[in-house]
Amino acid sequence: MIEDxxxxxxxxxxxxxxxxxxxxxxxxxxVTFDGVxxxxxNGRRVTTLDYDAYPPMAVKEMRRVGEEIRQRWPExxxxxxxxxxxxxxxxxxxxxxxVTSPHRKIAFEACHYAIDRVKQIVPIWKKEIFExxxxxxxxxxxxxxxx
Numbered sequence: 001m002i003e004d005x006x007x008x009x010x011x012x013x014x015x016x017x018x019x020x021x022x023x024x025x026x027x028x029x030x031v032t033f034d035g036v037x038x039x040x041x042n043g044r045r046v047t048t049l050d051y052d053a054y055p056p057m058a059v060k061e062m063r064r065v066g067e068e069i070r071q072r073w074p075e076x077x078x079x080x081x082x083x084x085x086x087x088x089x090x091x092x093x094x095x096x097x098x099v100t101s102p103h104r105k106i107a108f109e110a111c112h113y114a115i116d117r118v119k120q121i122v123p124i125w126k127k128e129i130f131e132x133x134x135x136x137x138x139x140x141x142x143x144x145x146x147x
Contacts, residue, residue: 005080006062008055008124013082013093022078027100031107033115035095037088045131051085051094054123058083061122065114069099073110076101081114083124094126 005021019030037049062081069076080098088094097114101107118124126137 004063004066004078005082006059006066007082008053008058008062009082009084010086011084013084013096015093015096015098018080018082018096018098022080022098022100024077024100026102027077028102029104029107030098030100031104031111033095033097033111034093035115037090037092037094039090041128041130044128046090046128047131048090048129049088049094050127050129051083051088052125052127053083053085055085057123062118064121065117068117069110069114072113073101073106075103075106076110079110079114081118083118083122085124 005018015032015034019032023030037046039046062083065081066079069079077100078098079100081095083095084093095115095118097111097118099107099111099114101110128135128137
């Protein structure tokens with residue numbers, strides 16, 4: 001039996017591999033969200049991102065997102081959420097979410113919900129490194145102090 005996948009890793013995310021790991025014969029839709037590192041924020045040039053995480057809690061909270069999806073969209077077949085941490089370069093994937101279901105509408109809705117919830121509740125923090133400095137996103141560092 002294929003199961004949902006919730007992981008945190010320092011390695012590059014294999015998006016196609018994740019999709020293949022989640023496909024079943026009953027899936028008529030595979031929706032993938034690929035969150036990639038962009039080269040700017042509010043007009044400031046970004047050189048890299050550095051994600052920090054509390055891995056055991058991050059995976060636990062990803063599973064919680066999966067449970068919420070299953071309650072709202074019981075037709076969903078499989079869910080995969082993989083988030084990277086550590087330093088990432090421009091255009092690299094920081095988070096990949098895959099949802100499979102018999103029909104596209106459910107898969108799109110569930111995938112959209114998943115990324116919003118991951119950003120809300122999963123203990124992963126993003127530091128943007130600019131050409132002229134750095135900042136934790138929303139001013140919060142993983143140690144709880146404001147930047």
